[in-house]
Amino acid sequence: MDGLPSITKMFGIELEFFLVDREGKLVNKADSIVKALKSKLTKTDITLECGKSMLELVSFPHRSSRETFIKYIQDFETFLYELDVNDLGIYNFGTYPGINNNEMRTESRYNVKKNILGEKNFVNAGKCIGFHYHYSLPRNSFNPNILFLYPDLNDRKKQKILSLYNLYIALDPAITTLMQSSPYFEGKLMGKDSRIMVYRGDKSFEYPDSLYANHPEFGNLNEYSPDFNSFIKTITNRTSKWKELLAANNSSFSDFAKRKGASLLDSSWKPIKISPHGTIEMRGPDMNSIRKVVALSTLMNNVSKYVEKNFIKIIPGIIGNNDPFKLEDGNLYVPDQAYLSNLQKESAIYGFESQRVLRYCKSLLKLLKTIVSVEMMAPFRVFQKSVMDEKSKSDEIISFVKKRQGYSDYKEILPETVQDFAVKTSETIFKNLVITKKMIQEIYPC
Numbered sequence: 001m002d003g004l005p006s007i008t009k010m011f012g013i014e015l016e017f018f019l020v021d022r023e024g025k026l027v028n029k030a031d032s033i034v035k036a037l038k039s040k041l042t043k044t045d046i047t048l049e050c051g052k053s054m055l056e057l058v059s060f061p062h063r064s065s066r067e068t069f070i071k072y073i074q075d076f077e078t079f080l081y082e083l084d085v086n087d088l089g090i091y092n093f094g095t096y097p098g099i100n101n102n103e104m105r106t107e108s109r110y111n112v113k114k115n116i117l118g119e120k121n122f123v124n125a126g127k128c129i130g131f132h133y134h135y136s137l138p139r140n141s142f143n144p145n146i147l148f149l150y151p152d153l154n155d156r157k158k159q160k161i162l163s164l165y166n167l168y169i170a171l172d173p174a175i176t177t178l179m180q181s182s183p184y185f186e187g188k189l190m191g192k193d194s195r196i197m198v199y200r201g202d203k204s205f206e207y208p209d210s211l212y213a214n215h216p217e218f219g220n221l222n223e224y225s226p227d228f229n230s231f232i233k234t235i236t237n238r239t240s241k242w243k244e245l246l247a248a249n250n251s252s253f254s255d256f257a258k259r260k261g262a263s264l265l266d267s268s269w270k271p272i273k274i275s276p277h278g279t280i281e282m283r284g285p286d287m288n289s290i291r292k293v294v295a296l297s298t299l300m301n302n303v304s305k306y307v308e309k310n311f312i313k314i315i316p317g318i319i320g321n322n323d324p325f326k327l328e329d330g331n332l333y334v335p336d337q338a339y340l341s342n343l344q345k346e347s348a349i350y351g352f353e354s355q356r357v358l359r360y361c362k363s364l365l366k367l368l369k370t371i372v373s374v375e376m377m378a379p380f381r382v383f384q385k386s387v388m389d390e391k392s393k394s395d396e397i398i399s400f401v402k403k404r405q406g407y408s409d410y411k412e413i414l415p416e417t418v419q420d421f422a423v424k425t426s427e428t429i430f431k432n433l434v435i436t437k438k439m440i441q442e443i444y445p446c
Contacts, residue, residue: 094286
């Protein structure tokens, strides 16, 4: 295996943020900030989201980790400066812990989606922020003219795509635990990852107003695909269903698409998707600190490249239930679908308090030590510490509330506690940025 050529792949990152004022209150000022920064940000793209207190800062794709991260950080510094000039800051965790007064946009594509999903459900799209990671599909497998996979791919490319897809599904409960930062939603403690509960539409969480509750096939955790034909059929069936829903609401697929030329891939908001950019996109985790974003991006880069370079097959089943991420004879063993679904639920509710979830995260970090050289392990220290301490950012937020409000009065977060935490969060972002930048420069020297 060591003699195989190295895999040089492009990747990109998307980070979502809430805007807050100096007092830690959400503000609906994304339009003015995006307008002010459009010409000042040259290494990233800043875009509006469905809510007016939300925005997204997107990297341009690159093969080099150093280039991607350093260029992103350079523009991020400009972003922070512009916010400071306007007496604003950002909240960078999965849900704003207090009452979210985000004003939703009313453009036609948002109204159509609101009508399909339900008004009470759609409003939750404006109350969650996440981190998205993109990894380019195998070379010459994606047709940029039709924004879909070529129909005549050889078996080797089909297997690579299938392995990446199933790998990302299996990773979801681990990486969402490592990144979870949303224990509170609308002022109430829901668990360790309320964003999963109020977004994906999984019935096991018994939250009828979640974003995709009425149409979970567009938002819940993906099922493994046993073969490439099943993988393609899942995409086309979902697209057909979305077209039917659009037609029932007097809209068309082309009208709904963000870009000129609709893609069959414009019909999924699931944790894992093949995107119209020719990438496999991981959308599951909460937003978190820049340091954890770099750590997770580096994790995804290493695992993805290893699986692709070594033509690893992903094998769900009982072996993966008992010994997750076991690597043997070209196979990576992962849990079966039922076990994975239970992990998702336990992760969202209990986080590291679940011994199964804790073991799953430990198994992933053990795999990393197998495939990553010692000198390149530095980004993962932040995850190793979380696992060792059995504490995520969600646990830290809950501890903050307990200290402020008392250990018997923390299940509802008071407005003043919310604002204090939001201000504290915004003030620590630059320090985190400086530390992360230095780490990147040491790991990836010029």
